[in-house]
Amino acid sequence: MSARSEALQDNRNRDPMTSLSNSLSAGAEPHPATMVVGGEVSDFFALLKPRVMVLVIFTALVGMAVSNVHIQPVVGTISLLMIAVGAGASGCLNMWWDADIDAVMTRTAKRPIPDGRIQPGEALAFGIVLSVGSVLVLGLASNWLAAGLLAFTIVFYAVFYSMWLKRATPQNIVIGGAAGALPPVIGQAVVTGSVGIESLVLFLIIFIWTPPHFWALALIKSGEYAKAGIPMMPNVAGPQSTRRQIIYYSLVLFPIGLAPVFLGFGGLLYGLTALFGGLGMLAFSVHVFRNREGEAERKAALGMFGFSILYLFLLFSALLAEHSLGLFRAVIA
Amino acid sequence: MTGPRPRPLTPEEAQRRRKRSLAIAAVLFTLVAIFYVLTIAKLGPQVLNRPL
Known part of the structure; x- marks a missing residue:
């Protein structure tokens, strides 16, 4: 184990308050083996998980659009920006806490903290300041x-x-998926001052979509998660049980994806997207179930992972187009 | 009471610090602009409706 990993492990004693104190003092007196004088601006930006921020802006914007309430454009833009900054801040705090496991996983080992470009204390302070600031400005x-x-x-x-x-x-990403599903609800709260059925349905779509999306990736990265000691579903319940659960979640996702049509805020374009997209999710989940060995397993899981991103993007794009470009054609009168 | 003198920064570290300082300045300026624009947007046309 490298000196960097050891330093991060030392800092991770599972007691948040002690670890927080250690991290702040670590910012003042860095581990000699990892001593750096501040990272690049781009390293701090990377702590915010920019791709997740883009997804958050998009889903929050759809939450605003389906509310069909006019909002002052400046207020709307600043609110969206603050939702994105808040999401980035939580990503930063996540990277601070998970630096020890990021260091042992190939996919995340080059992140700014495990790579030694930013000290844990710097990331913690950055995350807290942005969290408090984004909430205050949004309010x-x-x-x-x-x-x-x-x-x-x-x-x-x-x-x-x-x-x-x-x-x-192993239910970590099932329950934790609620955090990623909340931006449309925040978006609707921004424009209406309340939470309605529209954003709650969007919340449910993302919430049910999250497990098959992440488990597809976990199937091919189970070795990495095992190395890091993370109890992902394929490591605990086994790959076969995970593949079965991916099908179950895709089955539940199908009617929930169509719910906006029956509730009157999804039109013809959305309905067709949800219909064919939902069938696609089911087809990919069956494909993952049938291909259990070698390269075929890997390709099936990657296909499921990629299609699930496309599915959610198309679903939310259809809603946005219907509510902001006047493409809404009612399916149910 | 004085502690040990910090070692001087290398040119690369000094450049990184300069870039971080500029980024902080940009963020602070953006924050000022946000509060200014937000205030005008919230006041709306009423901002001009005042006794002279």
Whole structure:
């Protein structure tokens, strides 16, 4: 184990308050083997998980659009920016806490903290400042319900998911998926000051979509997760049980994906997208179930992972197009 | 009471620190702009409706 990994392991004693104190002091007196004088600006930006921020902006925007309520454009833009910054801050806190496991996984070993470009204490301070700042500015820009929901999302992801669920149960990404599903709800709270059925359905779609999406990746990365000691579903229940559960979740996702049509806020374009997209998810999940060995298994799982991203993107794009470009054609009168 | 003197920064470290300082300045400026624009947006047309 490298000096860097050892330093990170030393800092991870599972007691959040002690670890927080260690991290802050580690920022003042870095481990000699890892001593750096600050990272690049791009390293700090990488701590915010920019790709996740883009997804959060997109889903929150759809949450605003389906509400069909006019919002002052400046207020709307600043609110979206703050939702993205809040999501980035929770990603930063997640990277601070998970630096020890990131260091042993190939996919994440080059992240700024395990790579030694940023000290844990710097990342912790950066994450806390952005969390508090984004919640306060969102509250001032829109309303305190939206700000409260953003604060809840940050705490849920950074504390409940990262510090406990992720290392405790194979249901980690099932329950933790709620954090990733909340942005449309925050978006609707920004424009209406309340939470309606539209955003709750969008929440449910992302929530049920998350397990088959992540488990497809976990199937081909199970060795890495085992090395890091993370109890992902394929490592605990086995790959066969995981493949079966991917089918179950895809089956549940199919009617939930069509729910906006029956509730009257998804039109013809959305309905067709949800219909064929849902069938696609089912087809890919069966493909994953049937291909269990070698390269075929890997290709099937990667196909499922890639299609699940496309599915969610198309679903939300259809809703956005219908509600902002006037493409809405009612299916149910 | 004085502690040990910190070692001087290498040119690369100094350049990184300069870039970070500029980024912090940009963020602070953006924050000021956000509060200014937000205030005007929230006040709306009423901002001009005042006794002279």
